[in-house]
Amino acid sequence: MSDSVKRVYAFGNDANGKNVTEGNTDMKAILGGKGANLAEMANIGLPVPPGFTITCQTCMEYANAGNVWPEGALDTIAEYRADLEERMGKKIGDAKDPLLVSVRSGAPMSMPGMMDTVLNLGLNDESINGLIAQTENPRFAWDSYRRFIQMFSNVVMGLDGDLFENAIIAMKNDRGVSSDTDLVAEDLQELVDVFKGIFSQNVSAEDYPTLVVDGTVQFPQDPMIQLQLAIEAVFGSWNNPRAVLYRKKNKIADDLGTAVNVQSMVFGNKGNTSATGVAFTRNPANGEKEFYGDYLVNAQGEDVVAGIRNTSPIAELKNVDGLEEAGKQLEDIFVILENHFRDMCDIEFTIEQGKLWMLQTRAGKRTAAAALHIAIQMVEEGLIDKREAVMRVEPEQLDQLLHPQFDKNAKYDVVARGLNASPGAAVGEAMFSAADVVAAKEAGRKCVLVRWETNPDDLAGMIAAEGILTSHGGKTSHAAVIARGMGVPCVCGVEALKIDAEKKEAQIAGSDLVIREGDLISLDGTTGIVVLGAVDLVKPELTGDLDTILEWADEFRRLGVRANADNPEDAKLSREFGAQGIGLCRTEHMFLGDRKQIIQTYILNDDELNRERAAEQLYEVQVGDFYEMLKAMDGLPMIVRLLDPPLHEFLDNPRELEVEIARLEAGGASASDLAEKRELLEKIDGFVEQNPMLGMRGVRLGIMYPQLPELQIRAIASAMAKLKKEGLDPKPEIMIPLVSTVNELSLMRGKAEGVIAEVAQEAGVELEIPIGTMIELPRAALTADEIATKADFFSFGTNDLTQTTFGFSRDDVEGEFIPTYLSEHLLPVNPFATVDEGGVAKLVGMGVELGHEGNPDIVCGVCGEHGGDPDSIHTFNRIGVDYVSCSPYRVPVARLAAAQASIKED
Ligand code: ADP
Ligand code: MG
Numbered sequence: 001m002s003d004s005v006k007r008v009y010a011f012g013n014d015a016n017g018k019n020v021t022e023g024n025t026d027m028k029a030i031l032g033g034k035g036a037n038l039a040e041m042a043n044i045g046l047p048v049p050p051g052f053t054i055t056c057q058t059c060m061e062y063a064n065a066g067n068v069w070p071e072g073a074l075d076t077i078a079e080y081r082a083d084l085e086e087r088m089g090k091k092i093g094d095a096k097d098p099l100l101v102s103v104r105s106g107a108p109m110s111m112p113g114m115m116d117t118v119l120n121l122g123l124n125d126e127s128i129n130g131l132i133a134q135t136e137n138p139r140f141a142w143d144s145y146r147r148f149i150q151m152f153s154n155v156v157m158g159l160d161g162d163l164f165e166n167a168i169i170a171m172k173n174d175r176g177v178s179s180d181t182d183l184v185a186e187d188l189q190e191l192v193d194v195f196k197g198i199f200s201q202n203v204s205a206e207d208y209p210t211l212v213v214d215g216t217v218q219f220p221q222d223p224m225i226q227l228q229l230a231i232e233a234v235f236g237s238w239n240n241p242r243a244v245l246y247r248k249k250n251k252i253a254d255d256l257g258t259a260v261n262v263q264s265m266v267f268g269n270k271g272n273t274s275a276t277g278v279a280f281t282r283n284p285a286n287g288e289k290e291f292y293g294d295y296l297v298n299a300q301g302e303d304v305v306a307g308i309r310n311t312s313p314i315a316e317l318k319n320v321d322g323l324e325e326a327g328k329q330l331e332d333i334f335v336i337l338e339n340h341f342r343d344m345c346d347i348e349f350t351i352e353q354g355k356l357w358m359l360q361t362r363a364g365k366r367t368a369a370a371a372l373h374i375a376i377q378m379v380e381e382g383l384i385d386k387r388e389a390v391m392r393v394e395p396e397q398l399d400q401l402l403h404p405q406f407d408k409n410a411k412y413d414v415v416a417r418g419l420n421a422s423p424g425a426a427v428g429e430a431m432f433s434a435a436d437v438v439a440a441k442e443a444g445r446k447c448v449l450v451r452w453e454t455n456p457d458d459l460a461g462m463i464a465a466e467g468i469l470t471s472h473g474g475k476t477s478h479a480a481v482i483a484r485g486m487g488v489p490c491v492c493g494v495e496a497l498k499i500d501a502e503k504k505e506a507q508i509a510g511s512d513l514v515i516r517e518g519d520l521i522s523l524d525g526t527t528g529i530v531v532l533g534a535v536d537l538v539k540p541e542l543t544g545d546l547d548t549i550l551e552w553a554d555e556f557r558r559l560g561v562r563a564n565a566d567n568p569e570d571a572k573l574s575r576e577f578g579a580q581g582i583g584l585c586r587t588e589h590m591f592l593g594d595r596k597q598i599i600q601t602y603i604l605n606d607d608e609l610n611r612e613r614a615a616e617q618l619y620e621v622q623v624g625d626f627y628e629m630l631k632a633m634d635g636l637p638m639i640v641r642l643l644d645p646p647l648h649e650f651l652d653n654p655r656e657l658e659v660e661i662a663r664l665e666a667g668g669a670s671a672s673d674l675a676e677k678r679e680l681l682e683k684i685d686g687f688v689e690q691n692p693m694l695g696m697r698g699v700r701l702g703i704m705y706p707q708l709p710e711l712q713i714r715a716i717a718s719a720m721a722k723l724k725k726e727g728l729d730p731k732p733e734i735m736i737p738l739v740s741t742v743n744e745l746s747l748m749r750g751k752a753e754g755v756i757a758e759v760a761q762e763a764g765v766e767l768e769i770p771i772g773t774m775i776e777l778p779r780a781a782l783t784a785d786e787i788a789t790k791a792d793f794f795s796f797g798t799n800d801l802t803q804t805t806f807g808f809s810r811d812d813v814e815g816e817f818i819p820t821y822l823s824e825h826l827l828p829v830n831p832f833a834t835v836d837e838g839g840v841a842k843l844v845g846m847g848v849e850l851g852h853e854g855n856p857d858i859v860c861g862v863c864g865e866h867g868g869d870p871d872s873i874h875t876f877n878r879i880g881v882d883y884v885s886c887s888p889y890r891v892p893v894a895r896l897a898a899a900q901a902s903i904k905e906d
């Protein structure tokens with residue numbers, strides 16, 4: 001029975017050179033990124049080895065059915081295989097002129113190196129003769145066969161790659177040669193037998209009954225069985241642990257599946273006019289317009305990425321004897337691809353005896369600096385417009401540019417140099433395995449992962465590391481590509497580094513220096529240098545490119561962006577980053593440090609006079625605080641939130657006090673000293689609450705201790721008056737936290753207006769200070785129409801609103817069960833990181849709407865941490881919030897995300 005859904009799509013030419021491609025670049029959800037772009041390249045006339053693509057949906061159906069093929073799918077695949085054989089004029093497994101294929105994974109989203117690929121499929125004891133006859137090159141043919149058995153065993157059957165590597169080493173020792181290339185055809189033929197033996201010994205007959213011949217497991221000779229097992233393995237690789245981890249880290253859905261591309265092989269290892277390589281159409285590290293990449297002569301597939309041999313820069317290709325034509329054609333294709341995709345492209349190619357073949361292309365991964373530079377250049381080149389340029393940069397990626405760098409004034413000795421593979425500087429303890437980095441990170445330590453070269457199994461360690469250092473591999477090696485994608489600083493190919501991973505140490509060649517596990521090292525991925533010890537790091541300044549893109553972003557965005565800041569340095573910084581005001585100035589932070597003593601006296605002292613004096617002192621320091629802050633924010637609005645946390649947060653920890661008393665007792669302290677401490681403990685105990693976050697805090701505190709908000713309001717008004725007299729334009733706004741009824745706000749507003757009027761009269765200046773509230777309790781959102789009658793503005797405190805809407809105590813649940821909720825899909829995202837669309841955002845939307853009913857002029861902002869989260873920003877833009885407020889370093893991210901939200905909604 002034939003299938004009703006289309007599961008397989010052809011790409012490339014037929015026997016007459018006619019393009020018979022069925023897909024195109026817009027079909028990534030069906031064909032995966034690789035399949036869709038192989039089709040697209042064939043459609044625009046580029047040389048693509050013919051093949052066919054099995055859809056992602058088939059993968060998911062197969063996986064969801066417990067690894068059972070949908071009915072008819074295998075028949076369809078057989079039809080397309082036969083068609084491919086006809087197009088190529090060769091048959092898989094043929095003893096005279098065999099067709100060989102690769103079986104390549106390719107998901108809708110690029111997941112570099114995460115899933116599996118098998119090359120040279122179709123070789124067996126018969127077709128090897130055909131390959132020898134066709135190529136007249138027995139060495140090449142036997143090398144292909146042994147590679148195939150090795151790859152098939154490793155990727156499809158899951159055997160340990162070392163089994164085969166060790167056999168190669170043993171063979172080399174036996175022959176007395178040092179390099180793989182010194183092994184001759186007969187050696188490789190013998191290796192094929194050894195490899196088959198390893199296969200038989202290590203594959204379980206129980207798991208693979210179809211592979212049992214005469215009672216023992218045999219390497220499959222039937223190309224159809226090879227093909228089916230390989231396709232199943234690629235399907236299975238969608239759910240291998242490293243792919244699952246990569247998706248989680250990159251927020252890629254688990255139900256997309258991977259496509260499988262079955263493609264005729266071309267050979268980069270047929271001698272000195274053959275080569276293979278990877279390239280970018282521009283520099284992915286800094287965005288410069290230059291061809292970037294590496295190639296290897298006489299090599300196949302993975303050899304470049306694996307960093308096994310030293311590669312040559314792509315720009316030299318067209319100067320190599322026998323490769324001139326292909327090298328020039330490749331550079332032409334770079335231009336064709338850029339003009340077609342209107343983006344920087346990442347390319348895999350192979351040259352077989354002088355003929356160029358394109359094996360892959362996609363939008364290239366790039367650093368934030370490169371993303372900005374390329375987007376701006378492409379606007380100048382007329383390839384894209386500003387709107388598209390703004391959409392091209394990932395807001396989260398901007399974080400990279402705000403990464404630390406070596407302090408220019410720091411003195412240090414460079415002990416080794418490598419390639420500057422991923423920018424930014426890192427300092428940490430040297431660790432020689434991914435597992436060690438993960439363990440150290442869990443213990444709160446910062447590490448640099450030091451490896452010969454990384455591979456996909458190192459992913460967890462690469463995520464946990466501050467920086468990555470490798471001794472091998474070029475700028476397109478695994479370590480470099482992954483590090484750039486994650487924004488982790490990376491220096492690779494440091495040849496002077498002689499790593500002994502077993503001993504967990506690395507020697508620096510030409511010196512007696514040794515880096516041992518736990519030693520502090522520093523690296524700078526912008527320049528490619530390695531330093532022993534810790535170098536001081538500093539935050540970088542915004543580059544011109546970032547400024548340009550953010551200015552463009554500002555042309556498109558509707559949402560305002562303010563910053564959460566409570567000291568003048570942060571206020572200045574946020575202004576530099578483009579904040580349009582302060583959305584939240586928390587005053588409790590102003591009561592820490594040496595000021596804690598003052599507020600403790602105020603809370604705990606029974607003596608009225610002492611309390612008055614403490615209040616006076618608090619007032620004085622607050623005037624100074626607000627004066628400096630308002631000065632820094634001159635001309636821009638600044639929302640000051642009155643004291644919010646439970647009072648006990650300013651007091652000593654009663655448990656520590658108990659310990660101190662016990663110690664004093666044991667040490668024979670005087671009775672009066674002890675009595676004093678005990679009295680203090682009793683008082684502090686009096687402030688302890690069962691649920692402090694739901695207790696005496698926010699506006700409730702102001703109602704119970706009216707003197708506190710009063711002195712704060714007076715300080716704000718006085719600072720404002722002072723600045724006005726100096727000719728400045730201070731714009732404070734007063735925010736009452738944790739209101740749940742309009743009556744609370746009404747009471748506080750009345751008092752505030754009274755105080756402000758008094759100060760204005762005393763100072764003889766006019767003081768206009770808007771008064772508003774935080775909406776952070778469900779009742780406040782539900783009665784926003786009433787509350788708005790007493791408010792000039794609302795600021796949605798989405799941290800607390802998330803806690804109170806879910807009934808989640810953030811400090812408890814984030815560690816305890818949110819991870820389980822996420823892995824069990826009980827929640828789509830951590831609601832403390834990205835605002836909960838269905839619940840919390842609905843309350844915000846309701847608050848905005850009701851708020852406008854109560855006060856048509858009300859200004860609505862968001863000041864929770866969600867204000868700096870791109871996904872949440874899209875939601876807030878949609879529900880009519882006026883601005884978001886976030887930490888200073890997130891301001892650039894928010895400006896860009898807000899622009900993208902507006903452009904998307906258009
Ligand atoms: P990945 O997604 O990990 O890059 P690929 O499917 O692109 O995996 O394949 C891995 C390597 O094998 C690449 O270097 C690619 O160029 C090479 N390769 C894949 N298919 C072919 C083919 N048909 N002929 C020659 N080389 C191939
Ligand atoms: Mg590839």
Ligand code: MG
Nearest residue numbers: 737776797800
């Ligand atoms: Mg709050």
